Amino acid sequence: MAILEEPIKEVLELKNYINGEWVESKSKEVWDVVNPATQKPLAKVPMSTNDEVIQAIEAAKEAFLEWRRTPPLARARCLFRLKELLENNFEYLSRIQTMEHGKTIDESRGETRRGIEMVEVATGIPSLMMGYNLEDIAVGIDEAVVYQPLGVFAHIAPFNFPFMVPLWYSPFALATGNTFIVKPSPRDPISQVKLAELIEEAGFPPGVYNVVHGGAEVASTLIEHPDIKGVTFVGTTAIGREVYKKCGETCKRAIVQGSAKNFLVVMPDTNVEATIPALMTSFFGNTGQRCLSGANLVIVGEDDGFYRNFLDAFLDATSKIRVGYGLDETIQMGPMQSVDGKERVMRYIEMGIKENAKLIIDGRKPTIVGDYPDTCFLNPTVFENVTPNMTIAREEIFGPVASVMRAKDLDQAIEMIHGNNFGNAASIFTTSGRAAREFQYRVQCGNIGINIGIVAPMAFFPFSGMKDSFFGVLHGQGRDAIRFFTESKVVIERWF
Amino acid sequence: MMINTCSMAISFAKELENDSANFYKELSQRFSKERDLFLSFVKENEKYVMQIERAYYGVITDAIEGCFAFNIDPKDYVIRTDLTEGESYFEALDRAIKIEEIISRFYSDAAEQSKSLMADVPRAFRLVAKKRANRQEKLKSLLEKEEG
Numbered sequence: 115m116a117i118l119e120e121p122i123k124e125v126l127e128l129k130n131y132i133n134g135e136w137v138e139s140k141s142k143e144v145w146d147v148v149n150p151a152t153q154k155p156l157a158k159v160p161m162s163t164n165d166e167v168i169q170a171i172e173a174a175k176e177a178f179l180e181w182r183r184t185p186p187l188a189r190a191r192c193l194f195r196l197k198e199l200l201e202n203n204f205e206y207l208s209r210i211q212t213m214e215h216g217k218t219i220d221e222s223r224g225e226t227r228r229g230i231e232m233v234e235v236a237t238g239i240p241s242l243m244m245g246y247n248l249e250d251i252a253v254g255i256d257e258a259v260v261y262q263p264l265g266v267f268a269h270i271a272p273f274n275f276p277f278m279v280p281l282w283y284s285p286f287a288l289a290t291g292n293t294f295i296v297k298p299s300p301r302d303p304i305s306q307v308k309l310a311e312l313i314e315e316a317g318f319p320p321g322v323y324n325v326v327h328g329g330a331e332v333a334s335t336l337i338e339h340p341d342i343k344g345v346t347f348v349g350t351t352a353i354g355r356e357v358y359k360k361c362g363e364t365c366k367r368a369i370v371q372g373s374a375k376n377f378l379v380v381m382p383d384t385n386v387e388a389t390i391p392a393l394m395t396s397f398f399g400n401t402g403q404r405c406l407s408g409a410n411l412v413i414v415g416e417d418d419g420f421y422r423n424f425l426d427a428f429l430d431a432t433s434k435i436r437v438g439y440g441l442d443e444t445i446q447m448g449p450m451q452s453v454d455g456k457e458r459v460m461r462y463i464e465m466g467i468k469e470n471a472k473l474i475i476d477g478r479k480p481t482i483v484g485d486y487p488d489t490c491f492l493n494p495t496v497f498e499n500v501t502p503n504m505t506i507a508r509e510e511i512f513g514p515v516a517s518v519m520r521a522k523d524l525d526q527a528i529e530m531i532h533g534n535n536f537g538n539a540a541s542i543f544t545t546s547g548r549a550a551r552e553f554q555y556r557v558q559c560g561n562i563g564i565n566i567g568i569v570a571p572m573a574f575f576p577f578s579g580m581k582d583s584f585f586g587v588l589h590g591q592g593r594d595a596i597r598f599f600t601e602s603k604v605v606i607e608r609w610f
Numbered sequence: 611m612m613i614n615t616c617s618m619a620i621s622f623a624k625e626l627e628n629d630s631a632n633f634y635k636e637l638s639q640r641f642s643k644e645r646d647l648f649l650s651f652v653k654e655n656e657k658y659v660m661q662i663e664r665a666y667y668g669v670i671t672d673a674i675e676g677c678f679a680f681n682i683d684p685k686d687y688v689i690r691t692d693l694t695e696g697e698s699y700f701e702a703l704d705r706a707i708k709i710e711e712i713i714s715r716f717y718s719d720a721a722e723q724s725k726s727l728m729a730d731v732p733r734a735f736r737l738v739a740k741k742r743a744n745r746q747e748k749l750k751s752l753l754e755k756e757e758g
Contacts, residue, residue, distance in 0.1 A: 224672035395678055404672070444611060444614070446678065570672060
């Protein structure tokens with residue numbers, strides 16, 4: 115089986131998309147976008163100037179006036195066209211993601227599909243945005259609530275799902291009649307540029323959707339500008355906390371999705387054969403670079419035999435994972451997206467050793483399928499005898515590292531989860547309905563999995579999160595997103 | 611090389627469909643008495659590829675075990691599709707039945723392995739396996755007719 119053809123053949127010079135025009139940035143500061151597997155340059159991305167961000171905000175503000183008056187059905191039709199264009203470009207978009215991010219082609223296609231699902235759900239806006247009313251709240255007086263768009267929203271995108279994450283928000287923002295500015299991650303902004311090209315082709319009016327490239331400065335301008343009505347952010351908790359604070363200071367709505375440390379709890383009655391592949395996907399899928407990744411594997415029970423057998427099965431599967439370039443269909447795990455990311459993971463592995471966790475699979479000297487530089491590559495790493503107070507058990511590593519822990523029973527496993535600051539996701543693997551019910555009822559995490567390795571909510575459900583993993587009230591996706599992007603207005607009427 | 615990823619399994623299924631379609635195209639040219647039947651097999655193969663791809667592209671997400679759903683050795687499903695110069699109609703039919711058996715087995719095995727992991731993909735595999743089994747019956751009846 116051959117390596118799939120690369121869709122990017124030459125180094126791209128990326129432009130901003132402002133007011134329906136592709137505009138070259140005047141900035142002198144340009145970053146290189148590099149394929150993490152091959153280390154070949156893919157694009158040059160500008161760190162846009164403050165003026166360019168302001169231009170985008172003004173264009174979006176101006177476009178809002180007409181766009182909000184565009185009937186929801188007409189707005190939905192733009193989304194229907196976009197959906198069709200996305201389907202037609204499905205493979206192209208997926209391969210770009212593999213090239214710019216490093217993930218495997220199956221993972222990229224999964225990301226594309228999830229992104230399209232957001233657009234599909236948002237096409238239901240004529241129904242989703244309906245208000246409600248009641249006649250005769252007093253004799254002859256009626257009351258109704260309508261949902262209205264607010265204005266310009268901005269999204270600060272992460273690098274780990276460069277195509278999908280902005281789509282958690284933009285289709286809902288656009289469908290509800292708002293206008294939108296996205297700042298893609300400068301590490302992998304290409305799929306966002308391709309998406310904007312399709313949005314343009316789908317017929318969204320100029321200024322309704324804008325793309326401004328850049329880093330922290332662009333993000334700050336967007337977050338602090340008074341004409342931005344709300345911000346959605348996905349990234350680390352440390353930065354997310356600052357974003358949330360700034361949004362509060364400037365009276366903006368915010369959805370801030372931060373870091374995670376997800377526990378996967380395996381009960382002694384689990385179906386081992388079905389559990390192992392789910393764990394592989396959870397711990398090592400996307401090279402561990404996702405907020406829903408498994409991080410701590412808690413094996414429950416005092417039966418040493420079960421513990422040993424389960425761990426052996428886990429280690430056996432882990433050691434067989436094929437690491438290489440994601441466009442090779444045989445590959446199960448790609449490289450880290452950046453050298454920085456790899457170095458961070460290496461530091462955590464060293465910390466784990468220092469804190470006396472037992473390193474049983476060391477991924478630091480990677481075996482790679484194919485002739486690629488090891489610059490960003492790691493193999494999966496597994497630690498045993500990890501305790502909840504160790505740094506590797508507490509902090510987000512954001513890489514392919516599994517920390518194996520033991521709990522004597524479910525209560526102790528839940529205590530471990532609650533001892534952690536984060537609350538993004540947790541899963542239990544069991545055949546016991548009682549244990550599963552107890553788990554979903556008690557565990558303080560936003561996304562609960564029962565025999566599910568990656569608890570990724572579908573587009574019509576909110577992407578939840580608790581504790582230090584989420585700041586805000588409403589979440590992205592689904593009905594929450596509709597409420598986030600609209601203001602409720604109450605009308606009470608009486609006719610004399 | 612084992613097939614572990616969903617992408618690889620889909621590519622392998624496509625390869626089997628395309629190779630067997632080419633085989634039936636050749637049969638249709640060589641043995642005109644069942645030309646229409648063999649050409650209908652070619653068309654069916656195209657439809658199967660579409661059905662499988664549609665199922666895969668429709669449900670693949672980052673949340674399911676796309677990279678860990680299979681453990682298949684493609685060597686177990688090698689089909690011989692080249693017709694030799696003097697191969698008789700009887701031999702060709704016999705070969706077609708063997709091809710269908712192998713392809714059907716591939717789909718059944720792939721569906722079984724991925725049933726608890728993937729979503730609609732195993733269902734699409736099972737559907738095609740069933741259709742291939744029906745095709746085998748048709749081919750067997752032709753063979754019996756030939757023997758009789």
